[in-house]
Amino acid sequence: MIMMEKVSETAAGTRKNTNRRIPFLVIASVLWIVFVVGVALLADQIAPYQYTALDLPNRLASPFHPQHLLGTDELGRDILSRLIVSVRISVLVALGATLISACFGTTMGFAAAHFRGRIEQFILMLADFQAAMPFLILSLSVLAFFGNALPLFIGLMGFYGWERYARISRGLAISASAQGYAGAVRQLGASPTRVYLRHILPNISSTLIVSMTLTFPEIILMESSLSFLGLGVQPPLTSLGNMVGYGREYMTRAPWIMFAPAVLIVTTTLAISLLGDWLRDRLDKGLQ
């Protein structure tokens, strides 16, 4: 008995040790994400200049200029200040859109799993439609007709990827109801609200969170593409994609205008993807 306890203790000990060792890349990713979010939150406090402030004598100044660390653009606006404000807008758009997409998609998936029949077929048809339609074209047409206020833009981005959440949550909810814990809890007399919110949602949340870490960088890229095409965030507001888009005209003379936001897009999306990959391995430990 004592030996058994010892064995299980050491087993638990080694397991904890392996669990505690977080890969360096993941730590770096978390730190980077925290840094980016911090910058987004404190944009007004840490930006050295107003992001629209012109400094005409120092137009197209190169990086490490005494007054402008990352240089200036064609109107003499400070790149660093613009970058900081851009991060705020891009994070706001991506975060808002990811949350909308996850909530909407999961609700649709649960509705499909709960009602079955025609409602399910209709929701699946919508999901197929969404998956088949190139999102860029969809958003181009919407933005062309309705103009683009920031809330509308976030709402539109919120439709990006909802079909994935809907499919995941529908499939997992159906399998849990058929012969799993959800069916058993329903058999105990639980209401659908209780079954879905207290049992199914916590159990599938790890999958949904991982899916969110996949959608988040995609939305940043989508926002960048739309802004690059001139249909996303409109001047005088600025975003990462918007900076890249307007910087391309000066690519040969002043590559730093484009370079700084591009690096930020790449590193941030990479960090979130790495974190999501690691989370997927960790959050499913209950399955083992």
Next chain:
Amino acid sequence: MTENILELHGISRTYSTRQGLFGRKVPVHAVDEVSLSLQPGQTLALVGESGSGKSTTGRIALGLELPNSGHVLFRGAELPPAHTSAWRRMRTHMQMIYQDPLAVLDRRLSILDQVREPLDIHDIGSASERNNKALAMLDAVGLNANYASSLPHQLSGGQRQRAVLARALIMQPALLVCDEPVSALDVSIQAQVVNLLMDLQKDLRLSLLFISHDLKVVRQVSQRIAVMYLGRIVEYGETNLLLSNPTHPYTKALVSAVPVAGRRTRERIILKGEPPNPADRPTGCAFHPRCPVVRPECVSVSPTFSTLPDGRSVACHAVDAAQPTKEVGI
């Protein structure tokens, strides 16, 4: 005779499946004209091979599924339609335990939370009472308080099944449907769980509908047995009579297939032919392609129930034919 707690009257359940990609829809008779009754405090066993409709019958008895025809009476009243609030309230009177206890427990909630969940759902007692009641119930099924905060995957198979049992019994239901409750467990743990089930049945005056394919377990727990073949009951009667002297050729084959320790004392009947396919049901008596005593009328005429002198019901032409001589003999 006391009133039956559960009565099934001629219930049938048909599913439609499509054969192949463009095939037409074929009805599958999972359960066909099954009638059963269960008295309070008694155990009725449903036995048969996979696909014989045992589990579907159990689910219909609980109102989890609606029969296409026939009706289910619980304490003399029809069951309310599934997933309505009246049906949800009925859950306090009838419960179910399952074959795979790990699948039906929520991986993320502690055992205590799951055992007290029925009380939370039906709003019985105050919060502290619920915890005490759940702990008492865990104790009654032989899980001490140390396990209360464990997660399901930290327990062994037998302990999980005990937890499922505690969750099902905490509302003190009158009827418990056990769908293969021990077939996923080791033999040594099977005995523990079966004994526990029988003790609890005595204490709580439970009525059990015990679905199993294991005749050894069934012999131990049940007073009556119904043998199912392809959705129909072929023999129905008292456990001891039915197992010691089976009359239907299918029951004979089942009983002879039970392994006995030590010397082999009797001949084994090994059934020939394909295992049954519910979508392609033979005409007449469904068992006739595999039956060792098949008669010409079995191919075309479906046998009806006849009652033997000892009170058993059997659906078999061969038994009907042998019946008069047997009666004369007695």
